[in-house]
Amino acid sequence: MSESGLNKRLAQIVGAENVSTESVDLLCYSRDASENVGMPDIVVWPNNTSQVSEIMKLANELKITVTPRGAGTCLSGGPIPTKGGILLVMTRMNKILEIDIANLQVLVECGVVWQDLNNALTPYKLFLPPDPASKDACTIGGCMAECSGGVRAVKYGTFRDWALGLQVVLPNGEIIETGAKTRKGVSGYDLTRLFIGSEGTLGVITRARLRIFPLPRCRLVMSAYFDSMESAGKAIFRVMTSDLIPSAAELMDKQTVEAVSKFMNMKFPECIALAIFEFDGSSLGEVKRRIRQARKLCEREKATRVDVSETVEESDRLWRARKSAGPALATLKPSSMHEDATVPTSRIPEMLTRIEQVAQKHNVLIPTFGHVGDGNLHPIILYDERNQDEKKRAKAATADIFRAAIELGGTLSGEHGIGLSKAPFFSMEHSSPETEVMRKIKNAIDPNNILNPGKIWAGA
């Protein structure tokens, strides 16, 4: 079918105002927050599930590729339409359909923005715990497709742990409902979890039913400074294996602390590592008791200084500092790659050493921070994309970091997904029979390989 013929058919489905082939639009939809680029042939904004279903039927019939996209905050190239075709932007499906307080769950359309959902829950003193840093922008659909996490994953888990069921449009246009409204359910295969983390390669998620949780009445933050990575690592290990259950356990290395200090104009004590813990609970007394215990554990591991934020403002200030880590580091060089290699928590100190060695070997800056409580580090590889040699070294360093994570028994991605960026390394982590099982699943659901091809494993 000619491009204008396709344009017309799509316009019949969603309305002409929800289709664009203007080159400026195509260009602006060719990027996400990663280094990848790929131009769609046509951008389509569906408004409801039946439109998505019609679009998929048409695409399947014509064998045109379709790439789903939420807010495009992905850090691994997932929503980049490498093979052109239709870019399906889900952001206009953004209604919160149900807030079911009695059963502590919500039903939302996939284009709802994380922060909008939580704003709607706050008056009921409820919240959706997994909290990606991109929450002001990212959509629930994107979070499902990437199985996103955040700083509180250490206590509350990732999106996978909060999903009860999904409405999914399959590549052939059929609409299915996975899961159940109940908290428990073992009726058949767990299709919900099959689609979660599938990076838009198996189906288009149109709705999600999610569990929600009572907002903890109080949260306090503690920061502990160390003069060696080793003692920071030990202190974190002690806190994580105690019964104190922090709701966040983060680490920033010296370079990160310095960059944040400059960027946010905040003073921090001299240190090699800064660990930030958050504790939440229903009473201040009880949270304070846990913080006192955690302080003792850190002091026992030779923390040079421990501060407890007494007020919400102080806690917010520290979180703002932590959340500015990526951007603060990004000011050091024009370009950056934000990785999320994850290792078992006990291997964190080794992983930090390996990252340092990689940085030296390739002569690039790789400051590191991250969710140490769950082993999820964010090494930031800094470079100037206008300098070809430095760009090459940065890429080589990234590959070495992945290798190190796998060798330490970890995974390529804790929360950002494989997408395009990590597809060349997929076989480092997965044996060919494993990949073959995944391929077979993909083939069974999407025999024409039209849905987000080229992602997750190389050559797909």
Added chain:
Amino acid sequence: MGIKLPEELEIEVYRCFRCGYCRAQCPVFKVKQNESWGARGRMILIKSLIEGNIDATSAVVDRLYCCSLCKACETSCPALVRTSDVYERVRESLVEQKQAPLDKHRSIAEKILAEGNPFGLPRAERLSSYQHKNPSSAEVLYFVGCVPSYRRPSIVRSVEKILAAAGVEYTALGAQELCCGSVLMRTGQTPTVKKLAQQNTKRFKELGVKKIVTVCPGCYLTLKVDYPKFVEDFPFEVVHISDFINQLLQSGKLKLTKQVGLKVTFHDPCHLGRRFNIYEPPRNVLLSIPGLKLVEMPHNRENSQCCGAGGGVRAAFSDVTSKIGVSRMEEAAQTKADLLVTSCPFCCLNLDEAGRQAQLLPVSDLTEIVAEAL
């Protein structure tokens, strides 16, 4: 043809790491729901222009001009990218290459050059909208601005009443006042602004004033930040009227005695708030009015939502402006306020129109409500 930015601004473009956080804030994006009309899209387009990968087609130029320079993207930007500085410089560069401005903006420049105001109304009519006093000893110059002069004379009358009540000796330029050039500055037409700056400054000097009080945040920004770049010597203290009135109240020179039993909400103008952090002075003034109750909209102070008119958007994309204006007025209506007050004649004009269109609450400038309380 590509564009060239100074290195310090080119770096800003590369520092945008396309995180998309600005999606939640950009008023134009909220209306269009399309990346190419939001801050991240604009940065992608600018980078492509710098690298010479695209031409400045009319579609590209439209995207780069449909931005009110409200800085909302900057407050949400985790990388603190100076987007609005980049946009202004890009527009200037497009004008230099004769690929911009838009027709509407070019015609505004012509009108300003012909009659000294962006509406192309007769120069002489500027005077008729107020009676200016001219004691030769005055240290204060009241810079009236084009919108009050031609579109909202009640602001001029209110300012006169306030200054008189406080016993401020002041002067004004009368028919000699020229448009400050703010709209031209925002749309990349710098050489014309330079001319206006030189002519206005010459007159300020002839009068021997020390302090210039502006009512319009656009004039404030242009006189305070841009004029010193264009004239060698600009020895004037530029003050916004909200700050000025606040000082008069604090020093006891001005007293507000009349009850104004209204519930009002305050709209922070972008050029005053996010640009200069002037958030509290207008609020202090409002709270000095007996009987008045102030309620805040959810988007206030640094999170304020733009009225949609600035940066040349109202002239060239009136449909976008009107949608943004209505959404702001809807937010105001939800506070159940009787009146929306702002401290910018241009916001005032635009929101008033949006309020009428959607049959929502009325709109006043800060000076108007203060004059009522005298």
